[in-house]
Amino acid sequence: MRAIKSKIIVIKDKYPEKIGNIYIPEKKGTHAPPYSGIIKAVGDSVSDSDLKEGVRVLFHDLAGTEI
Secondary structure (H helix, E strand, O other): OOOOOOOEEEEEOOOOOEEOOEEOOOOOOOOOOOEEEEEEEEOOOOOOOOOOOOOEEEEOOOOOOOO
């Protein structure tokens, strides 16, 4: 998998739907908590040196495009 230009590919962490007998509803939209994931690929035009493969990042549900 390869990122193009200024794009970053992030693999989102899996969160459990249930903890014990308690169901955790999934929130989407503006009131959703930030998600975390690991950067899989970084495009050539990304100028931020902190964004490297293998770095854990936080991002919002509305950020980017899910594939």
